[in-house]
Amino acid sequence: MHQQRKSFALTAASVAAGVLTICCSVSLWSAPAPQQGITAAAEAAPQRETVGPASPPVLPEANPTRKPTGAPPPPAPVLPPPGKIPVRPARAAAEPPPVPPVSLDIPNTGISVNVVDVGVDKNDAMEIPNSFWEAGWYRYGPAPGSKAGNAVIAAHVDSQTEVLPFAQLRAVEPGTVITVGLADGRSLRYEVTEVKNVPKATLNGSEVFRRDGPAQLKIITCGGKWLPEKGDYEDNVVLTALPL
Incomplete structure (x- = not known):
């Protein structure tokens, strides 16, 4: 990549495929609807009328006492103490934000x-840092250290005046151990499994920027013929x- 280009030369569709994945909605857990009152069904049930011989009149007592009428009320439901009621969160627990790589x-x-962290430029290509001695x-x-998907780091291979360190990327041997430093002070180690040239016309952006599947580190620069x-x-x- 020469100095006048500040973006990584992937197809727009490739990077856009990665960006669109961010817009997936998160399914919320929804609680079941509360039960309707059971007493309403009981009140709606028809009452049977009883017919019999007339009873003699009942004189009022001197000191009347209220007596219960009808069937006794049903016992109150037994509920567990508040601390024993299981509570399910309204939404799935969010994953902690990724820790960005710094070296x-x-x-x-x-x-x-x-x-440094980079996004997408106005041409829908992955940005590359303005400094030729930084990677994006x-x-x-x-991010490096994520449980799934590809962490992608890219950099220029050269400028108009000099060859840059990433020109040596093609010569890295399988089995080489790479160290990635994170912003929280941790260091992660990766073992190289493959280095290859891929024609830009056939580069599979969906595979490079995938967010699922095995966790991998992808390091990319330009190569082949100018x-x-x-x-x-x-x-x-x-x-x-x-x-590792």
Whole structure:
């Protein structure tokens, strides 16, 4: 990637596919509707009228006392104490926010750079930091240390005047251990499993920016032939690493 380009050369559809995934709605748990009053059904039931011989008149007592009439009321339901009632949260517990990466080190390559979080530029491509000595982490996707999906870090391969450290990415051997530093002071280690050139015309953005499946680290730069008519490189160099 030369100096005049400040975005990673992925297709717009590739990055857009990653961005759209953020808009998934979160299903809320909904409690069952409260029960209707049981007494309403009882009141609606027809009452049977009793017919019999007339009874003699009853004279009022000197000191009348109120007597219960009709059937005794049903016993009150037995409820557990308030502390024993299970309460289900109104929505699923949110995952803690990701801790962004701040550094990347690949031994024996000269790749030891700061990492900043980046988004999408006006051309719907993944942004790349203005500083050629920094790499960008795609903040709309998984972060290093996430339980699933690909954490994507990308950087320029060169400028108009010099070759940059990421020019050595293609030479990284499988089995190399990469260290990613996080903003909270932790360091994560990844083992390289594959490094390959992928033509930009056939790069599968949905796979690169996926948010599910096994947790992986993807490190990407430009590679292959320089195409003067396009002002871009023909390929992307894609490194894949698994957490240790």
